[in-house]
Amino acid sequence: MSRVAVIGAGAAGLMAALELKAAGHEVIVLEARERVGGRIHTVHFSNGSWANAGAEWVNTTDVIVHELCERYGLDLTPRYGFESYAFDGRLEHRDEDFEQIGEEVEKLAASLSDRDEPWNDPVARSLDRSNVAEWLRGLEHIDPDVRRRYPVYIRGEYMVEPEELSLASLVLAHSGTAGDGYARFTAGTAALTAAMASDLGSARILLNTPVQAITTAASSVTVVTATDRYIVDAAVVAIPLPALQRIKTDPETDFPWLGQGRGGKLLVPYRDRLWESARPAADAAATRFEFIYDNASHQTNAAGVLAAYSMEILDEAEVLDSFATWFPGLPAPSESPIRAWWSTELESGTTYSAPRPGDLDALRRLREPFGRVRLAGEHTEIVFGYIESALASGRRVAQAIDQAAAEGASA
Incomplete structure (x- = not known):
């Protein structure tokens, strides 16, 4: 049995920790945020509606997601409801x-x-x-x-x-993915990471604990936070690459870099789903975002949440003006919209990875060990950007650490 520190309590970190725990290793998870989930985050409005501020879509080919749904009794709802692209300021689904x-x-x-x-x-x-x-x-x-x-x-x-x-x-x-069959978690994507964290046990997860430094030696890794030092046999770094850049390493490690997506969502709550019965107006809106959809289409109450999804960080007034142009008579939002611009958050710094030309070798290197430190996260997978990608990376890294520990014990 080895001692392993997992940095990051998103889907990748939780998956790695669960697999290591199941294999008999001692695990501690250090999370900078005050919650688990990372870029999986379900937010709630006062009218009872909720929305996925981060990852949400599940594919028919997502083997591990479906495995965990069965393990934890989580339901998926097939994709449906209003969604449209914004071409030249007009709504079209093409x-x-x-x-x-x-x-x-x-x-x-x-x-x-x-x-x-x-x-x-x-x-x-x-x-x-x-x-x-x-x-x-x-x-x-x-x-x-x-x-x-x-x-x-x-x-x-x-x-x-x-x-x-x-x-x-x-x-x-x-x-690497099926082009159809998308679904989302019936109770919100955070139901998955909440179930994983509960399975792991709260005693193994330290929230509000950002890691400041990682020191590697021949036989150990020291993970340093503001208040503690954890000396372990191995470490899993399961945070996005922009966040990883903020951690000091000794000896200094030049981790490879991949292209990173930017932007996020603005989630706007309404008392009813007028967009379901009204055909969008032909007028063009002065907008910079690419995609709009009902983030709460499968919820049973009448209220809805329109999501403006964009690689640009949008001004709230711009989004509301666009919605009003497309749907005349749309009332004011029922309460303040929720901003989820992931590339501006220190703990993420990106929506998800988007490899640039020439990044294949960087991807290969990200999947290799850095001494006793291994990286996990959607950015380390061939098929990147999905919940399944993060989970697969956590499982892959945990298996590698378990194998290395077994080989060390038998040497």
Whole structure:
């Protein structure tokens, strides 16, 4: 049995801690926030509505998510309700327009020979030298208007500009997930991390405990907070890369960097869901955001929550003006909107990762050990950005630590 410190109580950190605990290791989780969950965060309004301020979507291919739902008795609700893109300031749901582009992505995905270690795949390496914008310009057989609109989808899905996103990342993400069957947690995504934390036990989780420094030696790791020092056999760092940059390391460690998404959500509560019965007006709104949807569509009360989802940090008045333009007669919000701009939070600094051209080698290195320290989080997975990605990383790292401990004990 070894002693392991897990830094971060998001989905990745909790998964790593649970797996290590189950394998018989002694675990302590250090979390900077006053809550567990990380970028999984369900917020509540006074009228009884709630909304997912962070991660929420679950795919049919998410094996670990479904495993945990069965373990903890959590329900999923199929995706439905109002949602729309904002093209040129007008609301349109045009996924069907992108089917041809999706077919082109599928062709590239079919040409991959090693999706588990794409840095060893010549095709993936070639794709990693290009960005999505360059590739899109070359699809001259596809309607120019569709190609002009597709960047709105990229911004809304990956929270970066198409020029910033590696073509390899787009193809790998597409090949690793099902394109249909999205659902969300019936009781909010935080029900998952709350159940995981309860299973782990509150005594093993220290909230409001940001880590200041990590010192590694040949046979131990020292994790330093403002009030304590934890000397352990291994450490799991399960926080986003921008937050990791804030921790001092000794010896100094130059952790690889991946492209990072930015922005987040503005969650606006209303007394009823007027948008379900009213057709959006044809007028164009002066807006900078990419996607709007009902974040509370599956809740039983009449109230609703419209989410403006954007890679830009939006002014509240701009969002409300856009909603009023699209839905004339929409009343004022029932209470103040909730801002969830993840890239501005010190504990995250990003929405989720969005690898740039040339980032394949950085991804490979992020998955390797740094002495007795290992990294977990969605940014360390081939298919990045999902709840499943974070959970898979936690399990993978826990298994590696358990194996290393077993080999050390038998040596």
